[in-house]
Amino acid sequence: MPLRGKTSEVSTKERPLRVIIAKPGLDGHDRGAKVVARALRDAGMEVIYLGLRQTPETIVEAAIEEDADVIGLSLLSGAHMSLIPRVMKLLKDKKVRGVSVVAGGIIPDEDATRLRKIGVKGIFGPGSTLETIIQQVQNAGGRHAS
Amino acid sequence: MPPDPLVKGLLSGDRIALAKLITDVESGSPRASEALRTVYARTGRSTVVGFAGPLGVGKSSLISRLVRYLRTEGLKVGVVAVDPSSPFSGGAVLGDRVRLDLPRGDKGVFVRSMATRGQAGGLAQGTRDTVRLMEAFGMDVVIVETVGSGQSDVNIRDVATTRVVVLVPHLGDDIQSLKAGLFEIADIFAVNKSDLPGSAEAVRHLREMTTIMSPRSDWRPDVTECSALNATGIEELWKKIQRHEDFVRKESSAHQESRDRLKKELRELLQRKLEERLRSMLLEDGEVEEWARQVEEGKIDPYTGSDRIVQRLSGQGRSKTVSRRSPRLDKGARPRG
Numbered sequence: 060m061p062l063r064g065k066t067s068e069v070s071t072k073e074r075p076l077r078v079i080i081a082k083p084g085l086d087g088h089d090r091g092a093k094v095v096a097r098a099l100r101d102a103g104m105e106v107i108y109l110g111l112r113q114t115p116e117t118i119v120e121a122a123i124e125e126d127a128d129v130i131g132l133s134l135l136s137g138a139h140m141s142l143i144p145r146v147m148k149l150l151k152d153k154k155v156r157g158v159s160v161v162a163g164g165i166i167p168d169e170d171a172t173r174l175r176k177i178g179v180k181g182i183f184g185p186g187s188t189l190e191t192i193i194q195q196v197q198n199a200g201g202r203h204a205s
Numbered sequence: 206m207p208p209d210p211l212v213k214g215l216l217s218g219d220r221i222a223l224a225k226l227i228t229d230v231e232s233g234s235p236r237a238s239e240a241l242r243t244v245y246a247r248t249g250r251s252t253v254v255g256f257a258g259p260l261g262v263g264k265s266s267l268i269s270r271l272v273r274y275l276r277t278e279g280l281k282v283g284v285v286a287v288d289p290s291s292p293f294s295g296g297a298v299l300g301d302r303v304r305l306d307l308p309r310g311d312k313g314v315f316v317r318s319m320a321t322r323g324q325a326g327g328l329a330q331g332t333r334d335t336v337r338l339m340e341a342f343g344m345d346v347v348i349v350e351t352v353g354s355g356q357s358d359v360n361i362r363d364v365a366t367t368r369v370v371v372l373v374p375h376l377g378d379d380i381q382s383l384k385a386g387l388f389e390i391a392d393i394f395a396v397n398k399s400d401l402p403g404s405a406e407a408v409r410h411l412r413e414m415t416t417i418m419s420p421r422s423d424w425r426p427d428v429t430e431c432s433a434l435n436a437t438g439i440e441e442l443w444k445k446i447q448r449h450e451d452f453v454r455k456e457s458s459a460h461q462e463s464r465d466r467l468k469k470e471l472r473e474l475l476q477r478k479l480e481e482r483l484r485s486m487l488l489e490d491g492e493v494e495e496w497a498r499q500v501e502e503g504k505i506d507p508y509t510g511s512d513r514i515v516q517r518l519s520g521q522g523r524s525k526t527v528s529r530r531s532p533r534l535d536k537g538a539r540p541r542g
């Protein structure tokens with residue numbers, strides 16, 4: 060009698076995506092960022108939550124120490140065109156490989172185009188659904204929703 | 206085997222290498238075991254301090270103050286902060302960094318957040334080995350913050366030589382539930398938020414309790430008060446930690462504890478390795494699978510099925526010549542009617 064399915068491969072579960080969520084800049088509250096953090100957790104990711112008023116330097120340092128796959132930046136202040144490129148440059152200078160950046164906030168189309176050009180992997184405006192955000196983060200982290 | 210470039214990086218102060226190795230340790234990869242083997246001799250000399258205690262008592266805030274103080278003393282510090290994974294999604298929100306307000310760009314500090322990934326007892330599976338990597342990286346002090354689930358934070362005993370249990374004024378009924386777990390692990394009680402009323406009473410109460418407790422060793426738990434908010438009592442806390450570290454170095458009862466700790470670690474590692482072997486054997490062995498299918502199809506009960514599988518696997522462990530006949534054709538292995 061033939062034996063069924065001999066597999067030599069031991070099933071190793073993929074490790075959860077590790078995502079940094081930060082809200083750089085000076086504006087007030089982080090309710091939105093917290094909602095996103097929880098949604099990403101519920102989608103099976105490990106979210107390292109940094110909270111408010113982080114500088115690009117501390118964000119990149121955290122991404123290094125946490126071996127993050129994705130950095131998610133939440134911005135309301137309109138400072139995105141200085142803060143995001145600064146994060147991108149620091150990642151490059153410090154030779155951090157394998158970290159993608161996504162950003163949410165009020166980002167005009169022409170800015171979004173420029174940010175994509177410097178390597179930002181996902182951009183979502185205020186109206187984005189949590190599903191869209193989860194999917195973009197998964198894509199940015201090299202995981203495709205199953 | 207050529208030396209792992211990540212290990213070389215770790216030993217030469219490369220923070221990215223340390224971070225990547227921690228990731229390997231967390232997922233239990235073979236690369237991690239190899240790296241740990243290489244660096245093991247460099248570990249065991251740092252001061253490893255655990256911070257346990259109920260949710261929100263100020264563990265992270267206190268650690269933040271302590272790290273700043275230790276930096277002024279010229280000590281390099283690693284921090285491992287553990288938070289629970291969701292049992293439903295497997296994901297986690299790791300929030301301790303919010304309260305860790307540390308000097309910017311300071312290369313003498315390294316913080317790593319860690320999710321429990323299903324492990325009980327207040328720590329993650331990879332916590333102990335992450336501490337070791339930080340030691341090998343050159344940290345003089347490594348601080349571990351447990352999940353904060355209160356009485357179940359007991360695994361910190363296996364990792365830290367000095368355990369600080371953080372509490373707050375007005376413990377109320379909490380003190381009763383504390384007896385169940387945290388009292389057994391505490392070397393030092395830190396009553397944080399001493400800026401709030403009731404702190405002195407809480408200290409007095411805890412002192413009383415530590416005198417009536419039957420001691421685990423010759424060490425009687427110390428009680429201290431502090432405020433992470435006002436940065437008071439931090440140096441005092443560190444002095445008490447050092448006093449306990451001195452005790453551990455000298456006392457034989459503490460040496461016994463460290464031997465027990467290694468014995469337990471060996472047992473855990475062995476168990477994990479055997480489980481892994483078992484898992485691959487289960488997947489590879491067609492006969493085992495056949496028994497499993499019979500259970501699934503309701504042809505035999507799970508008790509008999511699991512007995513048969515154990516028999517099969519232990520038989521296989523003894524001799525490689527055991528035939529791979531189907532259990533249905535194997536009279537000796539037929540389920541009892």
Ligand SMILES: Nc1nc2c(ncn2[C@@H]2O[C@H](COP(=O)(O)OP(=O)(O)OP(=O)(O)O)[C@@H](O)[C@H]2O)c(=O)[nH]1
Nearest residue numbers: 259260261262263264265266304353398432433434
């Ligand atoms: N009044 C006062 N508040 C404090 C003190 N230390 C911390 N807090 C506050 O207590 C809350 C919890 O502090 P954390 O440091 O996050 O506490 P934790 O024990 O690490 O919390 P978990 O990791 O979630 O268990 C925060 O709002 C702090 O600002 C203190 O000494 N005095």
Ligand SMILES: [Mg+2]
Nearest residue numbers: 264265301350
């Ligand atoms: Mg904390």
